[in-house]
Structures are given as C-alpha cells and as structure tokens.
Ligand SMILES: NC(=O)c1ccc[n+]([C@@H]2O[C@H](COP(=O)([O-])OP(=O)(O)OC[C@H]3O[C@@H](n4cnc5c(N)ncnc54)[C@H](O)[C@@H]3O)[C@@H](O)[C@H]2O)c1
Ligand SMILES: O=C(O)C(=O)C[C@@H](O)[C@H](O)[C@H](O)COP(=O)(O)O
C-alpha cells in the first residue's frame with residue numbers, strides 16, 4: 222500500500238492481487254453508505270461491471286452505472302456532459318460519489334466528472350489497465366481533450382481511494398499492456414537505481430505480466446513521492462511529463478493510430494536524441510532507453526515528429542510559459558532536469574539532430 226499525503230487530503234493506493242474480490246469492503250473502509258455512479262467503458266464493463274456492482278450493492282450502496290464507448294474519443298466534452306446530466310437526473314448530492322472502473326480514459330473523465338459536479342463530489346479509482354495502475358489513477362490529474370488538444374480541460378482532483386489489483390491485467394489486450402509499460406519505462410528512467418535495473422530485465426509482454434506487481438509498486442511509489450512534494454506541478458512534477466511534449470502532440474495528430482503510451486515512447490526517444498546531440502543526456506542512456514522500448518515492441522519513431530503540424534501543436538503544452546517550453550531531459554537514469562527552450566527554436570532543435 223502507498224499513502225499519498227497532501228496538504229488538503231490523504232488517501233491510500235491499495236495494491237494487491239485479489240482486491241477485486243472484496244471491492245465492497247475496500248470502499249466501505251472510506252465511504253459511508255451512499256448513492257454511487259460507476260463509470261466504465263464497454264470492454265471493461267463487459268468483464269467487471271456486474272461483479273463490481275454486486276459487491277457494492279451487497280455493502281448497501283445504491284448503484285447507478287454509465288457504460289461508455291472505449292478509447293480516447295470518450296475523453297471529450299459530450300461524454301462529460303452525459304455523465305454530469307446523469308448525476309443530476311438521478312439526484313446525486315454532495316454526499317454521493319463517482320467510481321471510475323477502467324483505464325486512463327475512464328479515470329480522467331470520471332475524475333473530471335466528480336470534480337465538476339456540484340463543484341466536487343467524492344471519487345474513487347478502480348484501475349484496470351496497466352497505464353491506470355502505474356500512472357493515471359494516482360496524483361489527481363483529470364482531463365478531457367478538446368479538438369486537437371490533449372488534456373486541455375481538467376483539474377487537479379484527488380480520489381479518496383485507489384484500488385489496484387494486477388489480476389485485472391489478465392484480460393487486457395497485448396497492445397494495451399505494452400502501451401502502459403511505456404509509462405513504467407518513463408518512471409524507471411526518472412527514478413534510476415533498482416527500478417531502472419528492473420526494467421532492463423523486461424524483454425517481453427510475459428515479462429511485464431510476470432513482474433506486474435513490482436512494476437506497479439515501484440511506479441506508484443515514485444509518482445506518489447513526486448506528487449506529495451508538488452501536487453500542482455509547479456516544479457518537480459513536470460518530470461512526470463518526460464516524453465509528453467512531443468508525445469501529446471503526435472498522439473492526437475495520429476487520430477487514434479497511436480495509443481498514449483506509444484506516443485510517449487516516441488516522444489521520449491525524440492527528445493532524448495536531441496539532448497544527446499546537445500551534450501545534456503548521455504548516449505548510453507539513450508541506447509538503454511531505446512532498448513527497453515524495442516524489447517517489448519514499443520515504437521520509437523514516427524514521421525509525425527518531423528512535421529510542421531507537430532511543431533504548431535507544441536504551443537498547447539502546459540509547460541509552455543510565455544513562449545518558452547520547459548522540456549524534460551534525463552541526463553542519465555535517475556537524473557531528470559528541466560531545459561528551457563523557446564518555441565520558435567524548436568524547429569531547429571528538432572531538425573538539428
Ligand atoms: N491522469 C494521469 O495522470 C494520466 C497518466 C497517464 C495517462 N493518462 C491518460 O490515460 C489515457 C490512456 O489510458 P489507458 O492506456 O488505460 O487507455 P484506456 O482507458 O483507453 O484503456 C485502453 C483499453 O484497454 C481496455 N481495458 C482497460 N482495462 C482493461 C482490462 N482489465 N481488461 C480488458 N480491457 C481493458 C479499455 O477498454 C481500452 O480499450 C490517455 O488518455 C492518457 O492521456 C492520464
Ligand atoms: O501525473 C502527471 O503529472 C503526469 O504528467 C503523468 C502523465 O503520464 C500523464 O500522461 C498526464 O496526464 C499528462 O498530463 P498533462 O499535464 O501533460 O496533460
């Protein structure tokens with residue numbers, strides 16, 4: 222278990238195989254009896270909605286469900302409106318709660334739903350994808366995309382509890398598992414040490430599954446440590462955005478052809494290549510990073526990186542301050558730093574490598 226202690230809230234991230242079987246008891250530990258909305262997507266709902274609902278009803282919760290289409294397209298305004306409208310139609314009050322049962326898409330959308338309904342009602346994350354278990358369910362970033370911009374509308378809104386059971390991963394498609402592993406490689410590069418060594422031993426999808434518990438615990442522990450020092454990303458939380466400046470830009474330009482983690486993998490390599498040329502990152506680190514991604518079949522390059530539309534997209538990065546981007550460089554494992562680069566120098570910077 223990892224505890225996230227913040228100025229205005231402390232919550233637990235429970236990580237264990239088998240938690241799924243007593244979800245009701247887990248939730249009863251933090252929430253009194255109330256009306257709850259479980260938000261999920263069609264795929265996750267098909268596997269796990271009935272058991273989750275039954276568990277909650279057994280413990281006296283009044284359950285409403287909302288099953289949405291899967292995929293990034295669901296992290297958009299129409300679905301936020303649908304969720305908020307449902308809460309209002311069912312007369313949810315400030316004493317009720319929203320539960321996300323799913324991956325990062327459902328977690329980000331359900332978090333924003335909970336954060337904005339009546340200016341905020343209680344929220345719990347049940348993380349079912351690897352991305353959600355290693356990253357998105359922890360730390361309180363919620364968001365939707367608008368038009369061609371990733372995560373442009375959102376809040377920092379912390380859950381009351383995060384439940385992570387690695388057994389959910391058994392039903393996850395290989396591509397979705399591997400995508401989530403990109404965030405693990407990212408976090409291990411930021412953390413360095415034993416965690417970096419561990420990702421150096423992972424060479425296949427099966428290795429990811431076999432080591433899932435350790436990978437999740439290490440990822441969550443590192444992320445929690447960062448978030449506890451910098452909840453609202455004024456400083457070191459920016460490190461968690463390694464690979465995301467270019468990654469986010471190409472993710473939406475790929476119109477669904479690239480998953481988030483795949484775009485982050487490409488983004489980490491694209492930016493690190495440039496930092497090697499600029500003598501900021503070591504060539505050894507780049508080689509080892511590439512190897513970790515290639516070993517599990519993650520992409521490391523895309524033609525989208527080299528396009529003008531990608532450059533135009535960078536203006537929307539949340540680390541853009543007055544035309545100066547704050548890029549995350551990793552000099553060597555465990556040594557992240559922020560490098561400032563004017564937006565109008567990015568074309569030369571990217572083409573110069
Ligand atoms: N808030 C954060 O800090 C944060 C961090 C990382 C990523 N994200 C966001 O998360 C999203 C990506 O998350 P994701 O990769 O989980 O995508 P996702 O939620 O779309 O899940 C990927 C696919 O896996 C399926 N799935 C999830 N759990 C499953 C299970 N146990 N069994 C079978 N199928 C399952 C889903 O139905 C979906 O089709 C992106 O929008 C990204 O921006 C947010
Ligand atoms: O939690 C964070 O902080 C992160 O940056 C984690 C990222 O993996 C995640 O993709 C996040 O949603 C990116 O946020 P954004 O602020 O760049 O939209």
Ligand SMILES: [Zn+2]
Pocket residue numbers: 356404465481485
């Ligand atoms: Zn991410």
